[in-house]
Amino acid sequence: MNTNNNNRALTGFWIESSLLISPKEQAEVMERIFGENSEYSEETQNELKQVMLVTDQERTDISVYGKTxxxxxxxxxxxxxxxxxxxxxxxxxxxxxxxxxxxxxxxxSPLAKEIAIQIVSDYSKL
Incomplete structure (x- = not known):
């Protein structure tokens, strides 16, 4: 359960339940929100990007956004x-x-974040 909020209805419903979402589905959700065919306004996307921006990365030519x-x-x-x-x-x-x-x-989650940033960085060097 998310210890920042004790309301289980808001924090635990998908963490310790039968609701399963695959990594592929999680990436697809990101694309639905931030992709070219997004139904969300540019303003909404930019607000989300502000809170999702990863600032602890070495490369400055790539902007990484995410959620742990x-x-x-x-x-x-x-x-x-x-x-x-x-x-x-x-x-x-x-x-x-x-x-x-x-x-x-x-x-x-911090380890998953570290791995993701390294993969993105390596991929972008290709």
Whole structure:
């Protein structure tokens, strides 16, 4: 549950429930919001981008926007993700990095974010 807000109806309904959304579906949601055929106004998109902008990245020729999240079962983090998009000279690149818990490694949203930023950076060098 999101400890920033104790209202389970607002914070836990999709984290510890039967509602499942795949990484592909998360990336598709980003494209529906920020893509060329978005039904959202430019003003709304820009407001969302302001709160989603990742400022702790090395490259200045790429803007990365995203949202972290995590899922818990019985109080244990079982998966974490970072989903969003990057604006590059070639256009927008939508992504979602999801990490599942294993016995040998704990997962976290900051780790998923770090991996996503590295992948976007490496991809943009191609």
């Amino acid at each position: 999240g995590m899922g818990k079962t019985d109080g244990i983090i079982v998966d974490a993700w970072f989903t969003g998009f990057a604006e590059t000279a070639e256009g927008k690149l939508y992504f979602c990095v999801r990490l599942g818990r294993t016995d040998s490694m704990n997962v976290s």
